[in-house]
Amino acid sequence: MRKSAIIFFALAVLLGVSGLPNQANAARVKAGDCDRACLNEMADKFLAAVVAHDPSKLPHSANVKYTENNVQLQLGDGLWATATGIGAYKIYMDDPEQGSVGYFGVVDEDGHPGILGMRMKVVAQKATEIEVLVARPEGAGGGPMGGAANLKDKPIFSEDVPETERLSRDKLIELADGYFSTIQQNTGKIYTSFADDCQRVENGGITANNPNGTGVAKMGCEAQFKTGLLRFVTRCRDRRFVVVDRQKGLVLVSTFFDHSGSLTSFKLVDGTEFHVRPPFDRPFSFAILELFKMQHAKIRQIEAVIVTVPYHMPSPWVKSSK
């Protein structure tokens, strides 16, 4: 994918396309008319601009909206002033229909690597919306944290789904939405479909189907949820399906897990009494960017960037956060 993007733009430069007001360029100026290569280039420009501490290196609209860890900031503030490098680990997801691109990777801040999740909306080849989560080693709160060093390449995220097997946008969204319905006040009922070898990585830690794990982390995705273990997740709130990539079978979701902390013990599906341990016995929320890879109409691979935020912190992207 990266190679094809480079070739595409090398060709464009060689042919002098960028300077010509030809039909192709005129058409690409429309909203949502930025193809995969264009979207990936925008993601790369964002990363380069952040490391350069220079918002002018990213084409953006005058009223571009930028949020970092669920707080609206000016371009140039926050990570824009501290990022010193981008790691080799990279996942791109593209939604040319919506003009949206998503990116997961690693960002360095003066020797401290953090896990970066980003989604951007592109209109007329300019960034109009940028939503960033950075899970930092010292800021993870009670969240799971395997660390940036544990992120290994997963070719599955860049593999195309054969055309005949591609799911509709609605079906992709339904599968991802069902994942959160399964977790919210987890009763053991499954509202989505999991592949047997479904695996989940959260902030660099393998938290389902971990071959080297023990206990819950060794269990598969579906088996975990069938236990009813996550009943203390009060709400999976404000689910937004920000990138739907039919070609690769990917869905990127922005959401929150609210934990009210008021449920201190409950019975698992098998009748075992479960005592909720810290930090889940106090009110707090996770802000999450969660990526799903679907294969054969099932969830096959999950990867999430998770940041601990104050309980029930509303999203700056949702008008009436529930």
Add this chain to the structure above:
Amino acid sequence: MRINRKLVSPALALILAAFASSIARAQSSAPPADYDPNFNYDCDRACLNSFLDKLIAAMVKHDPSTLPLARDVKYTENGQVLKIGDGFWGTASSLPTYKIYADDPQAGQAMFMGVLQENGAPVIFCLRLKVELHQITEIEAIISRKEAGSIARPENLVTPNPLFSQAVPPEQRRSRQNMIAIANSYFSAIEKGHASYVPFDANCNRIESGVQTTNNKQLATSPDSVLGLGCADQIKTRNFQPDTLIRDRRFAVIDEERGLVFVLGFFDHDATLRTYTLADGRTVKQTRTAPWTWEIAEMFKIQDGKIMRVEALVNTGIYGMKSGW
């Protein structure tokens, strides 16, 4: 209160009558629907404190139903708007031990700082409320928990310094705006060293989330540490340069009688200052590399124009987060 006058001396009767009247004030009842020129609409110190106590008791009982809440009461917890009954209302598990009150009858506002339990774990708890017409219209709670990234040490808070509950002699009091200016000078001196003079008393000390962060030789283990210095000497070192912006300062409660100013706000650190030079020429390397914000509730005891004592709750928040107010 019914008193059998045959059984008590006239002096004792007077004391009991005074006590009964103070109880009546503290209990406070809702005003009548129609304006009544004879109704006492004011809410004095005892009245405000009774509201604080009732509110905390209701949180611990997980039951707001008996509280005199205004129809459009607003509640925030750690900067987020929540429904009454959510969040800490479902997890508070004991009445407070360590307790500091500050009251501002003129503004109808009061604040509380203390330690109580949340599902059995001690937390530092700060509460602001606003009372209008004997109803609670605003509630703002900040809870500092012992968790990853937190500096909270609630176990250290056992007995509040008596200064916080002592009245300042009338001749040593300052006007409301003068008190705000004194508290504000502290933040201005810290924020990028915008100001240099803060009127500290020579014996001033500061406690932050249960940790004494002035004159604490035990904690001053590294050569760069300023924790062993007093309030004024710390400012003079120019050690606070990484504090980029102290924003959204709200001087929420001005307790003129006790000389207390209770301030809410945020310390933003953009983490761009990688090294900085102290007043004595030494260069210090900033260890934190990512932007962060401290959400603070800070109380100042001011007597005769001097800051005698500072006590604060400090929470690590999200960089740039807002207060909900």
